[in-house]
Amino acid sequence: MTLEVHKDWQKILRDSQEDPGGWIEFPNGLRQYFLFKNEATGASIAILDFPKGVGIPVKHAHASNQAMICMEGEYHYTDSDIVLTPGSFYSNPKDHPHGPTMAVERSVLIEFYDGPHYYDKPSFHSDDTYKTTLTD
Numbered sequence: 001m002t003l004e005v006h007k008d009w010q011k012i013l014r015d016s017q018e019d020p021g022g023w024i025e026f027p028n029g030l031r032q033y034f035l036f037k038n039e040a041t042g043a044s045i046a047i048l049d050f051p052k053g054v055g056i057p058v059k060h061a062h063a064s065n066q067a068m069i070c071m072e073g074e075y076h077y078t079d080s081d082i083v084l085t086p087g088s089f090y091s092n093p094k095d096h097p098h099g100p101t102m103a104v105e106r107s108v109l110i111e112f113y114d115g116p117h118y119y120d121k122p123s124f125h126s127d128d129t130y131k132t133t134l135t136d
């Protein structure tokens with residue numbers, strides 16, 4: 001069962017590569033591809049693609065519960081010394097401070113939120129990238 005689910009995610013990742021216009025590009029090189037958005041609740045599922053050396057630069061919290069599956073790479077939560085590698089599952093309760101983070105290698109993560117990502121625009125978002133998170 002687990003292996004079959006992983007194969008499904010691998011297919012979703014391949015399909016996303018065939019839709020280059022669907023990716024949101026951040027100034028630091030991070031790319032985000034939304035697979036699902038619930039406009040009413042702010043819940044979402046997205047692919048995150050961090051280049052090597054890029055991460056979220058500050059400790060922060062989310063306005064909803066967050067979970068991630070690491071598909072590729074090595075993604076480091078530098079303060080708590082948690083390292084995600086392919087197959088790792090990470091969850092982060094609403095309002096729990098975490099980060100900063102750093103992609104030790106290019107890292108691809110599937111990210112789930114059960115509601116809005118943030119209460120207010122964080123410092124690492126521009127107006128353009130923030131509006132994609134359904135926090136309005």
Ligand SMILES: [Fe+2]
Binds near residue numbers: 056060061062098099
């Ligand atoms: Fe976060």
